[in-house]
Amino acid sequence: MPADVPFEEIPADALSVSATYRLMTDLVAPRPVAWVSTVDGEGRRNLAPFSYYQAVCSHPPMIVLAISWHADGRMKDTLRNILETRELVVSHVSEALVEAANATSAAFAPEVSEWEAVGVEAAPALRVAPPRVAGARAVLECALRQAIPLGSGAHGGPSSTLVIAEVVHFALAEGVAHRDARGRLQIDPDRLQAVGRLGGIAYTRTESRLELPRPAAPQTGKETP
Numbered sequence: 001m002p003a004d005v006p007f008e009e010i011p012a013d014a015l016s017v018s019a020t021y022r023l024m025t026d027l028v029a030p031r032p033v034a035w036v037s038t039v040d041g042e043g044r045r046n047l048a049p050f051s052y053y054q055a056v057c058s059h060p061p062m063i064v065l066a067i068s069w070h071a072d073g074r075m076k077d078t079l080r081n082i083l084e085t086r087e088l089v090v091s092h093v094s095e096a097l098v099e100a101a102n103a104t105s106a107a108f109a110p111e112v113s114e115w116e117a118v119g120v121e122a123a124p125a126l127r128v129a130p131p132r133v134a135g136a137r138a139v140l141e142c143a144l145r146q147a148i149p150l151g152s153g154a155h156g157g158p159s160s161t162l163v164i165a166e167v168v169h170f171a172l173a174e175g176v177a178h179r180d181a182r183g184r185l186q187i188d189p190d191r192l193q194a195v196g197r198l199g200g201i202a203y204t205r206t207e208s209r210l211e212l213p214r215p216a217a218p219q220t221g222k223e224t225p
């Protein structure tokens with residue numbers, strides 16, 4: 001697009017809730033997809049995908065998820081379970097799993113387990129109670145650290161809750177990673193086959209990539225860490 005194309009200016013407060021959702025999810029894309037499993041206080045299992053998801057800290061490893069509230073003022077099962085038991089497992093969504101992950105986003109009743117309804121195989125986690133997705137190529141086992149209400153929704157509740165969680169254990173499927181000459185773990189993106197979430201009902205693959213070396217700082221000649 002030429003540099004002199006004028007912008008369309010859109011004050012955020014001029015948009016309806018649904019138009020804002022569409023614009024946010026169309027524009028802030030691609031987003032990684034967290035396939036989140038949780039259990040409630042009685043051990044009942046739940047599984048759903050979330051793309052308001054990001055890695056935000058490496059020491060310790062921390063992730064965030066934003067889970068919206070239902071229009072009638074109820075929490076989604078995932079959020080209710082995280083607040084109740086303070087644990088979650090994020091299973092990585094590869095191409096082979098994206099249809100099943102998408103299917104678990106249906107609004108199942110709280111007593112229905114998406115695992116059985118969609119036919120997703122579970123495997124026990126090592127450090128937390130919620131299970132892993134057995135076929136996932138990577139898994140982050142997490143503990144809740146903070147839950148921050150955002151915005152205001154119907155019925156006086158927040159419109160969303162930001163979940164900040166620490167990764168207490170990583171699991172990588174065999175072949176997804178190797179160690180380089182210095183013993184550092186290297187993930188092979190061709191084996192990981194991550195998918196990203198775009199707006200609407202669209203997803204993207206990660207098979208086409210470009211690599212750019214980190215530039216040296218011009219003044220010092222030193223490489224950026």
Ligand SMILES: Cc1cc2nc3c(=O)[nH]c(=O)nc-3n(C[C@H](O)[C@H](O)[C@H](O)COP(=O)(O)O)c2cc1C
Nearest residue numbers: 048049050051052066067068076077078105106107
């Ligand atoms: C790819 C994808 C990404 C999603 N991302 C989010 C999200 O970031 N936040 C959210 O509240 N819902 C998101 N959803 C919708 C939830 O998955 C859906 O509301 C689900 O029914 C919640 O399940 P639960 O009530 O068992 O927690 C997403 C759905 C899909 C298909």
